[in-house]
Amino acid sequence: FGRRAHFAQASYTSLPRQLTQLGWDAVDGILLDLGLSSMQLDTPERGFSFQHDAPLDMRFSPQNPVTAASLVNGLDENELADLLYRYGEEADGRRIARAIVRARPLQTTLQLAAAIEAILPRRGRVHPATQTFQALRIAVNEELASVADVLPKAAAALRSGARLAVISFHSLEDRIVKEFFREQGRDLVNPPYTPLYAEERKAVLKEISRKPIIPSEAEIAENPRARSAKLRVAEKL
Numbered sequence: 759f760g761r762r763a764h765f766a767q768a769s770y771t772s773l774p775r776q777l778t779q780l781g782w783d784a785v786d787g788i789l790l791d792l793g794l795s796s797m798q799l800d801t802p803e804r805g806f807s808f809q810h811d812a813p814l815d816m817r818f819s820p821q822n823p824v825t826a827a828s829l830v831n832g833l834d835e836n837e838l839a840d841l842l843y844r845y846g847e848e849a850d851g852r853r854i855a856r857a858i859v860r861a862r863p864l865q866t867t868l869q870l871a872a873a874i875e876a877i878l879p880r881r882g883r884v885h886p887a888t889q890t891f892q893a894l895r896i897a898v899n900e901e902l903a904s905v906a907d908v909l910p911k912a913a914a915a916l917r918s919g920a921r922l923a924v925i926s927f928h929s930l931e932d933r934i935v936k937e938f939f940r941e942q943g944r945d946l947v948n949p950p951y952t953p954l955y956a957e958e959r960k961a962v963l964k965e966i967s968r969k970p971i972i973p974s975e976a977e978i979a980e981n982p983r984a985r986s987a988k989l990r991v992a993e994k995l
């Protein structure tokens with residue numbers, strides 16, 4: 759890529775600082791590819807997968823002081839149940855939280871998966887620990903808060919006509935992106951005598967299509983991990 763590329767190892771929430779450092783006041787496009795990478799999932803010692811035994815880590819950044827083990831062993835039962843419900847949409851969150859607390863300390867991925875499997879038998883092909891692992895990963899990396907944080911920063915960094923494209927991998931992320939695009943697509947204008955908005959403004963973004971772009975059957979056959987991906991695109995007005 760030569761001088762056309764600049765790499766920075768940093769949270770995308772630091773986007774404004776990165777742009778200031780480059781001396782760029784606006785950009786022509788932003789692509790956010792959320793979640794975790796196949797490489798991370800396939801590196802057992804990162805602790806994202808229960809296919810292999812590894813320490814319960816799950817951090818995207820080694821600078822992050824919070825690991826999955828610190829949450830699993832440090833939160834109380836209610837906090838764990840709440841985390842599993844909020845970030846894993848796990849209907850059995852309460853039972854799993856109780857099983858985790860009973861089995862503690864849990865240090866490895868397989869210990870955690872086994873503690874869950876002991877109280878929830880496998881249903882079909884999906885391992886009963888799947889949503890717990892997702893929930894822990896989201897919590898460790900504060901993924902939803904980061905998405906909510908970066909979207910307005912990204913929108914502000916675009917020049918007029920530039921596009922913001924976001925690929926998400928589960929409904930919790932996608933909901934944040936969808937709601938942000940909808941909200942930024944509306945004019946906020948107070949009706950006479952009814953101050954609904956502290957600040958009036960015109961719409962900031964226009965969605966390219968209301969429906970997300972999803973992978974074709976052929977793409978999913980070639981790359982099964984793409985199956986839950988949703989791409990939403992909006993243009994800066």
Ligand SMILES: C[S@@+](CC[C@H](N)C(=O)[O-])C[C@H]1O[C@@H](n2cnc3c(N)ncnc32)[C@H](O)[C@@H]1O
Pocket residue numbers: 768769770771791792793794795796798818899904
């Ligand atoms: C879906 S992968 C992207 C893969 C990459 N586009 C590729 O094709 O190889 C998402 C990546 O974003 C990283 N990531 C997650 N949250 C982040 C954040 N807040 N700031 C920066 N990177 C983050 C993850 O560590 C992961 O490597």
